[in-house]
Amino acid sequence: MLSLLDGIPTFGLGKALTILNSAQLQIGGAKPGGASTIAAPVLVFTGPRFDMTETLIGLIMLLVLTVAFFFGQRILTGMLIGGNARPQKAALAGWSLFLMLVVLTATAIFSVIGTLWTLLPVFGSLLGLNLILVILFVTSFVSAKRSARML
Numbered sequence: 001m002l003s004l005l006d007g008i009p010t011f012g013l014g015k016a017l018t019i020l021n022s023a024q025l026q027i028g029g030a031k032p033g034g035a036s037t038i039a040a041p042v043l044v045f046t047g048p049r050f051d052m053t054e055t056l057i058g059l060i061m062l063l064v065l066t067v068a069f070f071f072g073q074r075i076l077t078g079m080l081i082g083g084n085a086r087p088q089k090a091a092l093a094g095w096s097l098f099l100m101l102v103v104l105t106a107t108a109i110f111s112v113i114g115t116l117w118t119l120l121p122v123f124g125s126l127l128g129l130n131l132i133l134v135i136l137f138v139t140s141f142v143s144a145k146r147s148a149r150m151l
Contacts, residue, residue, distance in 0.1 A: 051113070058109045065105050073098035080144045089144040096140045100133040 077094035081087055107126045 054113045058113045062102075062106055062109055066102055069098050069101040069105075072101070080141075083145070084148050085144045086147040089140070089147045093137070093140040093144040096133070096137040100130070100137045103133055104130050 073094040076097055077090045080090035080093060085093075103126075107130060111123060111126075
């Protein structure tokens, strides 16, 4: 059955957008008296589906990786302080690394599980956030490497 809006782009929503036309919505027969009405198309959002088992596995993976990233943050901070960087700048570089890795991992896991890449506005904003966090980490790391403690 053809929709009234065939050929209109869905802007990257893919299967997340279902278009129902008046023929699909009509339940009863013709109106008494021979009058007919034309209903406007209805847009129904059927977003990404999350399977409970996959979501639980993704959350466990995220938790395990978060613990590993925390140890990585401590190692980076210790390495920078051992290289005579100021402790505040070394801590900022370590925490920005931790935050960047956690957000990047969460984006990757839930994009795969929930097919978030089909929702362009959500996925695009998450990629923008990840890009901002990468820039924050690089600038804080370079700043920590250039700072020197007075001994």
